[in-house]
Amino acid sequence: MNGNESVAYNLDTEEPGAEELRAGFTALRDRLRQPAGEFVRAKEFLIEKALLVCGMVSILAIALIFVFLFKEGLVALQNASVTDFIYNTSIQYEYDPVADETVAVGESTAYNWQPVGEEPKLSILPLLWGSLSIAFLAAVFSTLIGVAIGIYLSEIARPKIRETVKPALELLVGIPTVVVGFFMLAVIALPLKSFTNWLGLGTIYVDSYNAFIGALGVSLVIIPVIASLVDDALKAVPADLRAASLALGSTRWQMIRRVVLPAGVSGVFAAVVLGFGRALGETMIVLMCAGNAPQMEWNPFLSVRTMTSTIAAEMGAAQQDGIHVQALFLVGALLVTITFTLNVIVEVIVNHYRKKIRL
Amino acid sequence: MSAASRKSLQAVREAVQKGDRAPLWAAIFENIVRGFTIAVVLMLVFILGTIVWEGVPQISWDFLTKAPTDGMREGGIFPAIFGTIFVVLFMILLALPLGIFGAVYMVEYVRNGPMARVIRAAVNNLAGVPSIVFGLFGLGFFILFIGRNLDYYAFGTPRDNAEAQLIEEQLEPLRAQYREEAIAQAKIDELKGKERGDFIRGYVAERMPAQNRKVFGQGAMFWAAATLAILVLPVIIVSTEEALRAVPASMREAAYGLGASKWQVISTVVLPQARSGIMTGAILAVARGAGELAPILFVGVTFFMPSLPLTEPVNFGPLVIQVVNPFQEFMHLNYHIYTMATQHPDPVGTRSIQFGTTLVLIVITFMMNIGAIVLRRRYARS
Known part of the structure; x- marks a missing residue:
């Protein structure tokens, strides 16, 4: 390394002190230019490996989540057959007046979730029904409102309003879900019940805490998520498309409906799927205000029990190492499979549309 | 009605009279969309307003500093505040180094390679896992697997019924x-x-001899913190990644040009540059962690404890030292609200306490969230 030549500015002859300056400069540069010694190289190597370990933590976490859920869930499938988790059969008895005794007349199938008792009934269907009905209702509400807000933020709102609404939405996401659940339970549920009573619907058609209220609460949490994703998706639509549409004489709304929304449709769709997944996984809100009765009814004003709220409500009290705990883990495994599939769908859509936008 | 909107209404009317309905539809739909936005913002205001209105009368010095008494009907919520703060503190201590260094590895070492893609996929999926599943994971992995094994090897505590029988x-x-x-x-x-x-x-x-000594194989603040740490890991990784990517390549090149090693570049140039972005992520993670209940339901949260989760006091002369014991159960604001609202024998009579607790929780999480928003603004501008 002959660095001395390259710094041979005019330091050779001039002012006093130049000698020291040159010496210091050269020393510093030589130190920095030294090839990394063994020690430095070992240190760099160790640091890189330590960082790798930190990076691996998330991979490990997701892998372990799957392993532990499915491990316990599979034990449940060993201890009870698959059909036990779909329906329960019970023998139907009838009083026979001739023989003056009750006789078995046949089997009946039912879909009951009653995990505690002598003969635990472990049909997951009513829980799946509850989760899907809440997620569906919430997805309908929040798609309608979330997409509208996304359109408004991306296309219509003036920057100043945008700057106010966006943080407000972020705050809405920041509200703890327990608080949303508590709010729905304490402030919304009772007036709604009095209203339906006033309408004369009574207790047969309307439960105090029901799927509708649960879905409303869940939508409050999902609307901001969908809105901000739709906003991003529409913002990604190239500006020249908008300009071309406006130049052809369309109104702003025609431009949104005919140009911007079709161009951003996959992003919007991804947002909706993601919102649906979030709704499926939401726990505290539905636990607090969806009523928690495991039943399959079409009426959204009756109470439902979701997969998430079942796990949350029962895991703490369930007998350790029993079929109940294993069944709850199986429910968890089912839940994580569904949300994982939805995430993959979103990923595929988003990747696809990223490529499209880039073209 | 303002002059401007009257004028635009006039324009729409003229267009419709001319047979062009497009401006009318535009006006209708734009107002619907605007209305939805206003409705949601008003809903936020309504929620916060209700909580503040109902909660403020409950707030007093005693409420914030005393333990609950009389079957939770009187007294304060201090143990719940204490538990919330410390579980989040332990959480961020665990999650922050893992998240930051994981992101550093992803951005600085394997930028767009297959490893980075695998980590990113894992982070995305982790972010999409329902929070209750983290609870199951915390129970199954931390308590039943790690905790029980620790107890088994440390104290000989049986891990399952068969072992208990054998020991018996x-x-x-x-x-x-x-x-x-x-x-x-x-x-x-x-x-x-x-x-x-x-x-x-x-x-x-x-x-x-004691055979059922359980120290690790039961719900504890530490396990709760570890579960929450995994939950918030994606938040930290994603925001750190963004912050690192925002550091201009020229800065790295300048540092390399001076002969700095890779780690020197990262530790002295890149990380300090990305500081505020990482801070934002950390604050968001704390807010998220303080607002979640589902993941910690089975890993140590409890409705009532007679005393704070502290270690035995140790005397150093006149000084009495007592620190938080992370291997005890703890009370939590979220759980307090949930149980008071749904399982207390008198849920309506104690509603004012519930609103007070909610207000405290909201204030804590919102201070975090607003801090993060402000920080991000400033950082986006600069």
Whole structure:
């Protein structure tokens, strides 16, 4: 390394002190230019490996989540057959007046979730029904409102309003879900019940805490998520498309409906799927205000029990190492499979549309 | 009605009279969309307004600093605030280094390679896992797997029913021996019936080795913090990644040009540059962690504790040192609200306490969220 030549500015002859300056400069540069010694190289190597370990933590976490859920869930499938988790059969008895005794007349199938008792009934269907009905209702509400807000933020709102609404939405996401659940339970549920009573619907058609209220609460949490994703998706639509549409004489709304929304449709769709997944996984809100009765009814004003709220409500009290705990883990495994599939769908859509936008 | 909107209304009317309905539809739909936005913002205001309105009368110095008394009907919520703060503190201590260094590895070492893609996929999926599943994971992995094994190797605590039975069988001769000893005691003849049985049982129990000592294999603040740490890991990784990517390549090149090694570049140039972005992520993670209940439902949160989860006091002369014991159960604001609202024998009578607790929780999480928003703004501008 002959660095001395390259710094041979005019330091050779001039002012006093130049000698020291040159010496210091050269020393510093030589130190920095030294090839990394063994020690430095070992240190760099160790640091890189330590960082790798930190990076691996998330991979490990997701892998372990799957392993532990499915491990316990599979034990449940060993201890009870698959059909036990779909329906329960019970023998139907009838009083026979001739023989003056009750006789078995046949089997009946039912879909009951009653995990505690002598003969635990472990049909997951009513829980799946509850989760899907809440997620569906919430997805309908929040798609309608979330997409509208996304359109408004991306296309219509003036920057100043945008700057106010966006943080407000972020705050809405920041509200703890327990608080949303508590709010729905304490402030919304009772007036709604009095209203339906006033309408004369009574207790047969309307439960105090029901799927509708649960879905409303869940939508409050999902609307901001969908809105901000739709906003991003529409913002990604190239500006020249908008300009071309406006130049052809369309109104702003025609431009949104005919140009911007079709161009951003996959992003919007991804947002909706993601919102649906979030709704499926939401726990505290539905636990607090969806009523928690495991039943399959079409009426959204009756109470439902979701997969998430079942796990949350029962895991703490369930007998350790029993079929109940294993069944709850199986429910968890089912839940994580569904949300994982939805995430993959979103990923595929988003990747696809990223490529499209880039073209 | 303002002059501007009257004018635009006039324009729409003229267009419709001319047979062009497009401006009318535009006006209708734009206002619907605007209306939805306003409705949601008003809903936020309504929620916060209700909580503040109902909660503020409840807030007092005693409410914030005393423990609940009289079946949670009186007193304060200090243990819940204490538990919330410390579980989040432990959480961020665990999650922050893992998240930051994981993101550093992803951005600085394997930028767009297959490893980075795998990590990113894992982070995305982790972010999409329902929060209750983290609870199951925390129970299954941290408590039942790690905790029980730790207890087994440290104290010989049985891990499942079969092992418990085995240990029971092994201890049977010892138990019989102590029983005989008890019966051989002089004073046994004075005792009759139940007293006699109690004496023998007590004598044996005193001398038998402890077999059910559980320290790690039960709900604890540390396990809750670890579960939450995994939950918030994606938040930290994603925001750190963004912050690192925002550091201009020229800065790295300048540092390399001076001969700095890779780690020197990262630690002295890149990380300091990305500081505020990382801070934002950390604050968001804390807010998220403080607002979640589902993941910690089965890993240590409890409705009532007679005392704070502290270690035994240690005396250093006049100084008494007592620190938080992370291997105890703890109270939590979220759980307090949930249980008071749904499982308390008098949920309506204690509603004002519930609103007060909610207000405290909201204030804590919102201070975090607003801080993060402000920080991000400033950082986006610069």
